[in-house]
Amino acid sequence: MFSTEGFSLIEKKILGNKYRFNKEQIEVINAEGNANIIAGPGSGKTTVLVAKLALFLKERVTNNKGICIITHTNVAVDEIKEGLKKVGINNIEYPNFVGTIHEFFNHFTAFKAYRELFPNITPVILDNEIFKKKFSDIFLGYHSRMNPPTSKVDNWHLKLISSEEFELYENVSSYYYTELIDTLRDIFKSGNLRHNDSLSLAYWYISKYGEELKKALSKRFDHILLDEAQDTNNIQYNLLCALFNDNIYFQKFGDPYQALYTLYDNNEEAWNPEYERKHNNISYNELTHSTRFGNSIAKILKTTCIKQYSNFSGNSNIRSFKPHMLIYDSEESVIENYRDLIRKYENIDEQFKVSHRKVAVVGMTKPDIKKFNENYKEIKNVRTNTELMSSKIYQIFIKGLYEILKYAHNITEQKSNFSMSDIKKHIAKEQLEIKVDIAKCIHKLIKEKKLIEDDFMSSIENTLRLFKKKELSKIKGQIPYSSVSKYIKDTIISTTLGYKYSEIVEPTTNKQIYFGTVHSVKGETHKATLLTESVIIEDRFSPNEVKYYAGKVLFDYLIGTYIDYNNMLDEQFVRATKKALKIAYVALSRPTHFSAIAIKRECIEDNYEEKIQKAKGAGWEVVECFSPK
Structure with missing residues (x-):
């Protein structure tokens, strides 16, 4: 527990005189030991994390020990540092550490491992596109008879046997396995690394010096706080647990319902707080009150989620509009209707009108978006x-x-x-x-x-x-x-x-409407968000390939009926349902005021009028975007 005086001072500096931390947030800030913190969308996770970190830095740095904050993006690191500046902490000094998960592994394991393996070479982490270009050039030298498999580069992890011997953890076609290993080895030995190589080096280093490294880290850090834990992949998560298990308090913050990195490979998420609560006796705290949007949006998310979120609530001080269901027979009419609705609500609500946040259209994939905006193209980073x-x-x-x-x-x-x-x-x-x-x-x-x-x-x-x-x-x-x-x-x-x-400066816009994939908007806050209809394909390119419309899969969940898909016998439909729920939960939790989803009419054609009445009864505004006959 932090001192009452210290807590009040930090609270005032972060929130000002008008607001106070709620009961859930106070419990998370004061949580001791190992813990999982489940933070719903807009529940103030980053603010709570900053407050906890600030109190640690001011009150709990003892025996020359510091605190380690690990997150996933430089944007998140900057956000944490900006938050600390509000309380007068301008520099994060040793023994503390604030950085991305890549920076953590590079600093404490990967670069040390590389220097031991190749003492005369200074390694650098290459940007993904630069690495792929280098990979392509070298691969062609070994295997000129086929196109370089650059699209799969992100999937492979090297297994380091020695400085000269390499294998892959993944199974790869024998047709080009040797050439692939030779290519990755040549690039690796030249000092040009991917983030995947950083993890391979970390694994090698921890396997060799694990006990010594754990002791060194436990002497330096009192607590490890992992931000956006749901974005941690299995290799990263297992390495972190190997380093911090039982010797440093490890607290993980995030929203497991927003885990998108397993969306296409059907693997289980690395971070499973429910399992850890039952089997590892790790405490479980929740932030279930959103300050981003009102209860009309929060109500949708209670059932449109991979696990029913019964205790989730919105902000009664925010006037979020009724959610809108745009039923269409032709994609051409959807965006114009969406634009008209935005104009309508801007005319009747001044707060909505003056908001500078994005008006967004979000799809599962780029092809899904292009159906609604033929001019859409991905903007390169x-x-x-x-x-x-x-x-x-x-x-x-x-x-x-x-x-x-x-x-x-x-x-x-x-x-x-x-x-x-x-x-x-x-x-x-x-x-x-x-x-x-x-x-x-x-x-x-x-x-x-x-x-x-x-x-x-x-x-x-x-x-x-x-x-x-x-x-x-x-x-x-x-x-x-x-x-x-x-x-x-x-x-x-x-x-x-x-x-x-011009192609690398401006985002893809269409008259102030932003178009992007659900992955690209994760972590953003919009004033209005429209989720497009998406096609989910299971067992692609196999004889068992099946296609599902997300709108058809989601309809019951959207109108407040949660169905436990784990009891379903159709494994393909279960996988499609989980994907559809993840996409909808992330997309529909972005806006402050206006949340909408486009559903193809054929998805609800059976008992159409009955379903429309159910949607209206559940609080949806239904807009029929039908082309003139």
């Missing part, structure tokens, strides 16, 4: 495109430096001992000033979009002259700086023509 471009431009600079080096040695009739790879390593290791100069040039190109101006050319020449001064000071003669800098500039222009800045 800004950071991914930027890193790809940065990497290409850096390579061009290295090639320019190599040309300078070759020219200089031709003047003196010396044999150059430098390759392009040597130059890159040399600059990375010893010539920080040159690297900074190159970074400035790249920044001008990507961030400031300065390419053809004179100062950009001058920056290139300055970098080349600095390289000559540092590396070739004993060589005399005229170095053709202008021609090499022109080569660099021209190559950059030709290389970057394919990148359109």
